[in-house]
Amino acid sequence: MSNQEFVVLGQDDAAGGCCPELLTTPLDEGQAVELAKVFKALGDPVRLRLLSMIASRAGGEVCVCDLTPAFELSQPTISHHLKLLRQAGLIDCERRGTWVYYWLVPEMTDRLAAILTRPAGEPLPDRTAPAGATS
Amino acid sequence: MSNQEFVVLGQDDAAGGCCPELLTTPLDEGQAVELAKVFKALGDPVRLRLLSMIASRAGGEVCVCDLTPAFELSQPTISHHLKLLRQAGLIDCERRGTWVYYWLVPEMTDRLAAILTRPAGEPLPDRTAPAGATS
Numbered sequence: 001m002s003n004q005e006f007v008v009l010g011q012d013d014a015a016g017g018c019c020p021e022l023l024t025t026p027l028d029e030g031q032a033v034e035l036a037k038v039f040k041a042l043g044d045p046v047r048l049r050l051l052s053m054i055a056s057r058a059g060g061e062v063c064v065c066d067l068t069p070a071f072e073l074s075q076p077t078i079s080h081h082l083k084l085l086r087q088a089g090l091i092d093c094e095r096r097g098t099w100v101y102y103w104l105v106p107e108m109t110d111r112l113a114a115i116l117t118r119p120a121g122e123p124l125p126d127r128t129a130p131a132g133a134t135s
Numbered sequence: 136m137s138n139q140e141f142v143v144l145g146q147d148d149a150a151g152g153c154c155p156e157l158l159t160t161p162l163d164e165g166q167a168v169e170l171a172k173v174f175k176a177l178g179d180p181v182r183l184r185l186l187s188m189i190a191s192r193a194g195g196e197v198c199v200c201d202l203t204p205a206f207e208l209s210q211p212t213i214s215h216h217l218k219l220l221r222q223a224g225l226i227d228c229e230r231r232g233t234w235v236y237y238w239l240v241p242e243m244t245d246r247l248a249a250i251l252t253r254p255a256g257e258p259l260p261d262r263t264a265p266a267g268a269t270s
Contacts, residue, residue, distance in 0.1 A: 023244065026205075027187040032180035040178030045167035048174070052162040070161075109158065109251045116248035118241055 022115045038112065041088035046071060047081045054091055054102050061103040157250045173247065176223035181206060182216045189226055189237050196238040 020031040027035065042048060053070065054062050068078050082102060085091045090109065093102045155166040162170065177183060188205065189197050203213050217237060220226045225244065228237045 021191070022183070022187050023190040023239070025187070025191050027184050029180065029184070032183040032187070036178050036180040036183050039174050039183070043171050043175030043178040045164065045171040048157070048167040048171050049162050049164070052157050052160070052167070055158040056156070056160050104158070106253055109253065113248045113251035116244045116251065118244065 020115060023118055035115070038088045038090065038108065041084050041090060044081070044084075046073065046078075047085055050078070050081055051085055051090060051104070055104040055106075055109070061101045063099045063101050065099050067102070155250060158253055170250070173223045173225065173243065176219050176225060179216070179219075181208065181213075182220055185213070185216055186220055186225060186239070190239040190244070196236045198234045198236050200234050202237070 020027055020035060022035070042051070049070070050067060053067060064075075064078070064082070067082075068075055071078060082091065082093070086093060086102075088108075089105055091102050092105050093100050095101075155162055155170060157170070177186070184205070185202060188202060199210075199213070199217065202217075203210055206213060217226065217228070221228060221237075223243075224240055226237050227240050228235050230236075
C-alpha cells in the first residue's frame with residue numbers, strides 16, 4: 001500500500017525535531033488532532049493485542065491467517081481493526097496470494113515514545129496528593 | 136484524590152519490569168484492556184491539548200481557571216475531559232479553595248514511553264512496501 005493514509009506527526013515541526021512537543025510545549029490544535037488519531041487507534045484492547053502480536057513476531061511480519069485464531073472475532077472485524085492501525089501509520093501490509101502479511105512501522109512507535117519522553121534530567125516531582133482533593 | 140482510580144500498568148509483570156511488553160511479547164488480554172484505557176484517554180484532541188498544557192506548565196501545575204479559556208468548550212466539558220485523564224492516571228489534582236489545580240503524573244507518561252520503546256540496538260527494518268499491496 002502507499003503511505004498516503006499515514007498520519008504525519010510533526011514532520012513540519014517548527015523546531016525541526018521529529019515530533020510535536022507534548023510534555024514541554026502546549027500542542028496546537030492541528031498537532032493534537034493528528035496525534036489523537038494515533039492514540040485513538042491504540043485505545044482498543046483488540047488493536048493493542050494485534051499490534052503487540054505483529055511487533056513481537058520473530059521475522060518481523062505476520063500473516064493475517066495467524067492473527068485471527070487468537071481472537072473470538074470474525075475475520076472482517078479483525079481486518080477492520082488492522083485497517084485502523086494501518087491508517088494510523090502503526091503497521092503496514094502486503095498481499096501475497098491469498099493472504100495479507102502485516103508488520104510494525106517502528107518509526108511511528110519511536111515517534112510516540114519520543115513524544116512521551118520527558119526532557120533528559122528532569123526529576124520526578126515529590127508530590128503527595130492530599131486527601132479530599134477532587135476535580 | 137486517592138490513587139484508587141489509577142490504572143496500574145504491569146506492576147505485576149511476570150518479567151519483573153515496570154511495564155507490559157508491547158513490542159516484544161504479545162500482550163495478554165488483561166494487560167491490553169488496562170493499557171487501552173490509557174491510550175483511549177489520549178485519543179482525543181482536547182484531552183491531548185489539556186495534558187500538554189498541564190505538562191508543559193512552568194511550576195508544574197495549572198489552575199483549571201487557566202485551562203478553560205483556551206477552549207471554546209464549557210467548564211463542565213473541560214472538567215469531564217480532565218476527569219478522564221485523571222482516571223487514566225495521567226494527571227492528578229488538588230482542590231484549593233474555589234479552584235482545582237492539575238499536574239502531570241510523569242510516572243505514567245514514563246511507562247507509556249517505555250512500553251513504546253523498542254529494545255536497544257534493534258535496527259529499523261529496510262522495507263519498501265510494494266505497489267498493489269492491500270489489506
